[in-house]
Amino acid sequence: MEHEDIEETRKALEDSLARLKGLASWVALKEDERKPGMPPLGTLSPTELEEVRNAKARFAGAAWEALLALNRHGSEHGATEATEAIRKQVSALVREAGKLCWPKGL
Numbered sequence: 247m248e249h250e251d252i253e254e255t256r257k258a259l260e261d262s263l264a265r266l267k268g269l270a271s272w273v274a275l276k277e278d279e280r281k282p283g284m285p286p287l288g289t290l291s292p293t294e295l296e297e298v299r300n301a302k303a304r305f306a307g308a309a310w311e312a313l314l315a316l317n318r319h320g321s322e323h324g325a326t327e328a329t330e331a332i333r334k335q336v337s338a339l340v341r342e343a344g345k346l347c348w349p350k351g352l
Contacts, residue, residue, distance in 0.1 A: 252319060255312045256332050256339075262305040263339050269298050270346040277349055286349045298352055305343055312336045 276289040287295060316333050 252312070252315050252329065252332055255308070255315055256336055259305070259308045259312050259336060259339050262301070262308050263343055265301055266305055266343055266346060269301055270348065273298060273349065273352070274347065287351050295352070298348075302352070309336065309340050309343075 273290070276294075277286070280286075280289050290298075313333070313336060316329055316336070319329055
């Protein structure tokens, strides 16, 4: 995989994180609307739950692909400053995604 492809993968991961952040904010708003006695996630429809779970899965898959591509590139061409910078960026995006607050069950 070429450096440009790795950069595109990193950018896609960044976009995916932005989508996750938006969904996390939206879920938090929906949870604020939850009435006493209503189960967690009770304000979300099955379609909405599926959308959130799919977005989380896409992010995880994109992160895995990005790291695999960086590892392959490193083993084929040796680690470069550019790929190590991208690796750090990808790791930071993964850490940021891990800090998002999700209700139990998501």
